[in-house]
Amino acid sequence: MKRSKNMNFQKLAADILKNVGGNENIISLVHCATRLRFTLKNVSKANEEKIKELPGVIGVVNKAQFQVVIGNDVAFVYNELIKLGDLKKQESENSGKFKGNIFERLIYVITGIFQPLIAAIAAAGMLKAVLLILTNYFGLSKDGQNYQIINFVADAAFYFLPILIAHSTAVKFKTNQYLAMAVGALLVHPSR
Known part of the structure; x- marks a missing residue:
């Protein structure tokens, strides 16, 4: 990923940290392709207006999760936030302390499970789109070896999705990941 020039990620991270309540x-805290996704103890402590005014911030979304839209440089800001706030340690200390109504807690759990899987699912979907374009516009034969290989790679994430979800769920609930993946594998076993 290319780093933007003239952007002070450490300062931006410090300003964001201060304005989400410290x-x-x-x-x-996790990040996706363009956003920092915070789970906050008290959302009212976050100063949305100040965060929106920070150079490098595109916007703020405050629904179930407090999200700061950064764009392509999100990984750099995320890394600085982790360093500044020692957030890995903070997350382990706060695990299980999320409060909110049942809907907010459900969203918190579901996003925590599916967040790590987004890249694999998106890549598989993009490969399927490329395969569709190659067959419809460039004459790639569905009987050919190239089609079969690309199709196999694109289907893998979807075919083994129960195993991926089982792993991610085990990480979220801090349980045995291998046992969870074995249970997920039962769902994709060919003789079931």
Whole structure:
């Protein structure tokens, strides 16, 4: 990933950390392709307006999760936030302390499970789209070896999705990942 020039990620991370209520207000932090996704103890401590005004911030979304939209540089800001706030340690100390109504807790669990899987599912979907374009516009034969290989790779994430979900769920609930994957494998076993 190419780093933007003239962007002080450490300062941006410090400003975001200050305006979400500091270390003590953060339960967990993850990022996707363009957003920092915070789970906060008290969302009212976050200053949305100040965060929106920070150079490098595209916007803020405050639904079930507090999200700061950064764009392509999100990984750099995330890394600085982890360093500044010692958030890996903070997350382990706060695990299981998320409060909210049943809907908010359900969303928190579901996003925590599916967040790590987004890249694999998106890549598989993009490969399927490329395969569709190659067959419809460039004459790639469905009987050919190239089609079969690309199709096999694109189907893998979807075919083994129960195993991926089992692993991610085990990580979220801090349980044995190998046992969870074995149970997930039961769902894809060919003789079931």
